[in-house]
Amino acid sequence: xxxxxxxxxxxxxxxxxxxxxxxxxPAAGEVLVRTLCxxxxxxxxxxxxxxxxxxxxxxxxxxxYQDGEFPGPxxxxxxxxxxxxxxxxxxxxxxxxxxxxxQTRYVVPAxxxxxxxxxxxxxxxxxxxxxxxxxxxxxxxxxxxxxxIAVVGAGMVGACVAALLARxxxxxxxxxxxxxxxxxxxxxxxxxxxxxxxxxxxCDLVVHASATEDGLARSLELLAPEGTVLELSWYGDRRIxxxxxxxxxxRRLVVRGSQVGTVAQARRSRRTFADRLALSLDLLxxxxxxxxxxxxxxxxxxPQVLPRLASGDLPALCHRxxxxxxxxxx
Numbered sequence: 001x002x003x004x005x006x007x008x009x010x011x012x013x014x015x016x017x018x019x020x021x022x023x024x025x026p027a028a029g030e031v032l033v034r035t036l037c038x039x040x041x042x043x044x045x046x047x048x049x050x051x052x053x054x055x056x057x058x059x060x061x062x063x064x065y066q067d068g069e070f071p072g073p074x075x076x077x078x079x080x081x082x083x084x085x086x087x088x089x090x091x092x093x094x095x096x097x098x099x100x101x102x103q104t105r106y107v108v109p110a111x112x113x114x115x116x117x118x119x120x121x122x123x124x125x126x127x128x129x130x131x132x133x134x135x136x137x138x139x140x141x142x143x144x145x146x147x148x149i150a151v152v153g154a155g156m157v158g159a160c161v162a163a164l165l166a167r168x169x170x171x172x173x174x175x176x177x178x179x180x181x182x183x184x185x186x187x188x189x190x191x192x193x194x195x196x197x198x199x200x201x202x203c204d205l206v207v208h209a210s211a212t213e214d215g216l217a218r219s220l221e222l223l224a225p226e227g228t229v230l231e232l233s234w235y236g237d238r239r240i241x242x243x244x245x246x247x248x249x250x251r252r253l254v255v256r257g258s259q260v261g262t263v264a265q266a267r268r269s270r271r272t273f274a275d276r277l278a279l280s281l282d283l284l285x286x287x288x289x290x291x292x293x294x295x296x297x298x299x300x301x302x303p304q305v306l307p308r309l310a311s312g313d314l315p316a317l318c319h320r321x322x323x324x325x326x327x328x329x330x
Contacts, residue, residue: 007103008302012072013051014310016303024107031087031110036095038102038299039079039126040319043155043211044234046310048076052236064099065108077101079318081116081125091115097128097281102302104323114277119285126320127160127289131280133232134160139271140258141205141230146170148203152196152219153210154182156317157232159292161207163189164283174200176218177210185317188291203227213240220253228254295319 003023011017026032040046044061047053051071053061058070068074080100084091088110096113100106116125134157143149143165151162154177165173166189175186176199186193194200196218204227206219211233219229220243242255283289295316297305302321308314 003105005103005105006299007067007075007101008077008299008306009068009075010049010072014049014307016049016306018300018303021103023105026086026107029088029110030107031091031096031113032085032105032107033080033082033096033098033100033113034085034105035080035082035100035103035299035323036122037081037126037323038077038100038321039129040077040102040306040309040316040321041079041130041156042309042316042319043157045077046306047234047236048074049306049310052238054237057236063101064112065101065106067101075101075103079126079129080106081122081128082106084113095122095125097125097277099129102299102321104299111274114274114281117281117285120281123293123320124284124287124289125281127156127284127292127318128277128280130156130292130318131160131164131283131289132277133157134164135276135280135283137161137207137230137232137258138164140256141207141228143168143171143205147205148172148200148224149205149207150174150176150199150203150219150222151191151207151209152176152199152215152222153208153212153233154179154185154193155209155211156292158207158209159185159189159317160289161209161232162186162191163286163288166191172200176222178214185291189288205230207232209233211235216240217243220248220255223251223253225251226253227251228256231255231257292317293320297321299323 053070063078078099080098095116098113151158162175174192183193201222202224203222207230208219209232
């Protein structure tokens with residue numbers, strides 16, 4: 001039986017299209033998933049959309065089920081929630097999360113999908129990949145009870161980090177962003193908010209996620225002596241300058257990178273990628289995370305919507321893509 005699905009492809013930087021793709025028959029140990037919704041990771045995916053992945057990072061930036069090559073044509077994405085239509089009995093009929101691009105149906109190994117807990121609505125589960133990044137960042141940062149912490153950059157990743165930090169006992173956490181409208185996001189997540197010039201200093205830890213040179217410089221300014229900036233931003237093909245003069249050395253400050261492609265060193269011996277993703281899905285039982293979904297469109301609209309997301313004409317944290325009305329041929 002011939003099966004077709006429809007997928008979003010970046011034809012070349014700045015121009016996307018929907019293509020028909022042939023689906024293989026699921027083999028033993030594989031699942032056929034019908035997508036319910038997917039999420040556009042605004043930072044990474046819009047960088048890919050505009051062709052901003054440096055050639056030196058083509059391999060590092062590959063998504064798990066990417067087709068094609070940078071800068072295009074390429075099928076890219078990794079926030080997919082769907083329903084298992086064929087596969088092992090333990091997964092049949094289950095709602096699952098998968099690091100798969102924007103496509104109406106797909107076939108992957110059963111081990112590539114993670115069941116969504118009954119406590120998490122499918123539309124919210126598209127945030128699992130972003131919460132996973134936040135979990136890994138906090139494994140790297142290892143905040144302590146009573147720490148004074150700032151999160152600079154109230155995008156998807158920064159907001160997720162702040163939301164998780166708000167659960168730590170006796171921690172002072174402040175979400176910092178140049179856009180005053182992000183105060184509403186902070187309030188929904190239960191954290192304090194400040195503009196960069198008003199942020200509280202003497203921080204033990206600053207998590208930087210604004211992907212701006214000014215944001216990183218301000219992060220260093222907010223540190224107490226021997227404090228750490230955990231850098232989560234991905235700058236792509238942009239070069240930035242870092243102010244390492246003035247008090248950087250005398251205050252013994254630290255800038256440390258964190259990247260979700262590797263499980264944090266402190267957890268590596270006893271935690272797996274699957275453990276991290278399952279934990280992230282459990283955390284999404286909190287309805288506060290719904291505040292991070294700031295836009296929606298249908299799958300058919302995605303070629304027109306992604307250019308607007310990439311240009312900033314359509315502001316969003318996580319933009320959700322809905323598939324209910326999409327029909328495939330069988």
